[in-house]
Amino acid sequence: MTTTPITEDSVNETETGNSSRKPRPGWGRIAAWAVMIIIMIATLFPFYWMLRTALSSNNALYSGASSWLPVDANLGGFARVFGMQTGEEAIAAGGAGQPVNFWRYLLNSVIVATLVTVGQVFFSACAAYAFSRLKWPGRNTVYGLFLAGLMVPTIFTFLPNFVLIKELGLIDTVFGIALPTMLMTPFAVFFLRQFFMNIPLELEEAALLDGSGKLGNFFRLILPMASAPIATISLLTYIGAWNDYFWPLMVSYSDNSRVLTVGLGVFRSQAPQMGPDWSGLMAATLVAALPMLILFALSAKRIVNSIGFSGIK
């Protein structure tokens, strides 16, 4: 599989070519917009419903199940999520009464996603440079081996990697969660190599003539010139690491290393006797989702345009 789900600018290229087409008004176009708007509403409604429920109080949800607005609006759900209610208060409001420490989960998520992103992107960039701009015997063989790694679904490596992390004594640590993807992924190497290949060789040669070394070139020339794809893959890696559930679930046993996704699962399983604490659960869900939604709001254009194909003739 030499294709990748991502390239920069693949959408932009043809944008101008198509904009000359005149919009043809008519019923067909109106109907098409109607369908599109319905799809957009269906896409966004669950987010609204999450917010609406998080701001409601549990006891009022029973009588106001079909109200479109928050019922008996308050921030109690958020208070339970951040452990700011006492056990009795929480139980009275329909919560589980057990303390959950979302601040800790939030911190763990930030640490894991940051370690994975910084490490993976930097080390993959180093390797991509060695694969694209340095000449050394065996280069293509080693690169081919890396590419073959794309064929192995990460999920297959989870069990043996768990055994390895256990042997390294890193179970239940944030470092243990981050380590397997901190050094490289075949995709990141492949992705960055493609961009490094496209940087004109002459620029590098000119820098070499000016007395710059190849290592210096990497930091002063290649990395800055590839800053756009590096930003793109960093964002995608961060979002992916933040949303990961299966692997952290294996490695975490306690609040020491639980990330938000795993913490959410714990929060959900602590359902109080009367039924789930929906208001608290939706507040927790919102807390887990919001950082990525904000990140997306800030970088939507880059992320949206990064989705496309490369490697297709």
Added chain:
Amino acid sequence: MTSSEASTGRLARPGRNIGDLKLAMVMIAPALVGFLVFLLWPTLRGIWLSFTDFNLLTEPTFVGLNNYIRMFGDPVFWNAAWVTIQYVVINIGVQTVMALLIAVLMQRLTRSTFVRSIVLTPYLVSNVVAALIFMWILDTQLGVGNQILGWMGIDAIPFLSQESTVIPTIALINVWRHMGYTALLIFAGLQTIPETVYEAGRVDGASEWSMFWRITMPLLRPILALVLIMTVIGSFQVFDTVAVTTAGGPVNSSRVLQLYIYDMAFGRFQFGYASALSVALLIILLIITVIQYRMTRAGETDLN
């Protein structure tokens, strides 16, 4: 070193076939360690463990094909495989149709980043978040989904707690999360079809409907094939949504392969058998990739 390069002005210097080996080794070292230790070694070790009775506590002993023989006679495994296939068929079927619809609508209506961003939004939250939101929306007593059904005079459906609806429901939850991403992939593919083809079609008086079937679909085929290969492989690895919503129930009706593997490893500590199940899944994925690649001729294009 630098001076000799400067004098020739070339990056590749014939006559010194060692090239930049030293620097290359330094730069590649972390990634190579990552590759060998956390990708290649686990892959080989996973295959090796599938031939052992490893239980995480004692040293693994070789048991030959025992795990595989057990697997063939294990009804829960076959059920899990069947449930997973049902999930994939519903998930991919609905998702691909929806994504195509969205992509074609976007191509015809707008290139706005705003619209594309909205469509992509669900992809930005984790499976766990998507699962929890829909658990709430589909809750039998209080969920707004069942309230709406009530207004239409339909009795509340326990979507996630009855055997007949649990897999379709989980499949559709994941359609919600992934269809926007798939749509943007297809949308990018649509951009490779030259506008002149459509203009020619319009001159010939072709309707939008016939242009979709006679122009868009045939020219999109290679990209659609790649999208399918990618999404099917992803779909087979479903775990998060099931683990959060049903944990495999009711009975085993949503016990997908990954969940069975996880239970076997972390619930019963039968790492050897769990590894054999993982190898089975790996082989299934490889076979599907090859079949799809052959059938859809994903490597070729008709745009010549």
